[in-house]
Amino acid sequence: MKADAAVPLAPGVHWVGALDPNLREFDVILKTANGTTYNAYCVRGSAGVAVIDTVKAEYADTFFERLQQVARYDEIIAIVLNHLEPDHTGALPELMRRAPQARLYISVKAQMMLKGLLKSDELAYTPVNTGDTISLGDRTLRFLNTPYLHWPDTQCTWLEDAGMLFSGDVFGCHFCDARLFNDRVGDFRFSFEYYYAHIMRPFREYVRDALDLIEPLDLKLIAPAHGPILRDAPRAYVQRYRQLAAPQLHNEAHRDKTLIVFYISAYGNTARMAQAVRDGAEEIDGVRASLYDLQGGEVTPFVDLIEEADAIAFGTPTINGDAVKPIWDLLSSLAVVKVSDKLGAAFGSYGWSGEGVNMVEDRLRGLKLRVPVKGVRVKLIPTEDELESCRELGRDLARHLTGRVARRVIDMSELLKEHPTHAQG
């Protein structure tokens, strides 16, 4: 293949993307040991040409070079953006200048972001949703709305006559190999898994919804926005996503709600409180509570555990006016899993100021967990009464988990006393 050549995928369909072999880090959160590709595609119909996605701005020249080999700019009637992230829209402003007649198609949720991207007020575009189509004359592009994979705006585009799914970041990975096709390139299995784990995992409910739309398609090829084009056994990748989006741990207590109590303790005070929280929760039917000492474990397996839990409680002493580092290390590692549907709580022993518990509660709220029960703080060694309030914290949390809280009426002034400022300040 000559450098900068458009690559045919099927009659009238070409890859017009760019290779970025030297990239070593993507979006701050991902390592890219052998670079990546920005895949853009060109589809020709009897009435005109559609361009699906573009490339990162630095690679615009290569993209236009490839595009020009397979289409004239005045033939382009549609520009489809499966995803607005700059790695796919970097060449968009220039493409719109070169093909001013082309209509822009974006997902309904992309509308609120397009303006931020193009910094222009008079933009003509058509928002599309699942089932909407555009005709290129003898062939049709159909849209699948697949939000939050991994931005609100993401969608997939289906070219029915060729059985091709232009999937955006979904089924993509950071792997650069000029041979492009999955049956030709080097071993990219790790990259595929790694990409899912870092980009898609927090959105697994949305992954499942997207798979519901994708699985019925008669797939012959998946054309993602990064990495190899999946023409050999494309369904295997769909199945793999299905597995990855399923719970990671088997839950033999599947009817029970699960509460994980994590703690750390230097002198055993917070440890005794943690035990009491667990014991209290266990008294409530339908709740399975477990206790973990953070000092005896590592972050990654704890993150897996949290992903499958319904509630998490953290016990921390206050050390130098703060909760302790292992707690923060774990709480700063939760960006890869969804936690916003969980309940959270905090408790701990302190010496004189005891800021740690509130800081952890605020962090939990910041992560969008619901913190329904006020945390218990105990000065130094917990008394039997104080341990009882820890058990009550466990029971209360368990009641919230099982939907057994008594209805109550309170006045705003009580809430203001407990939380004088906004939860997140």
Place this chain on the structure above:
Amino acid sequence: MPKANVTFEDIGITVTVPAGTRLIEVSERVGAGITYSCREGECGTCIMKIVSGMENLAQRSVLEDKVLQENMAGRNNRLACQAQVLGGEIVVRPG
């Protein structure tokens, strides 16, 4: 000062609040399941369902209307970070 009763169905708590309060101020403090991101009526994260009492909330602003439309929200949805209570009884839940 006129008061309103806001019930958060998911947690079974009713809060008596002064008229003019925004729902976000109550729901966060009471630990209801409505979640927030931008807190400024832009992202649509805080979309909630008004089970009853829509007439007891101040009208949608142009901004709120736009965000709700872009998120394909229905007639009974509002943004919790924007909606202000006027009085009477209001029942809400996440979603």
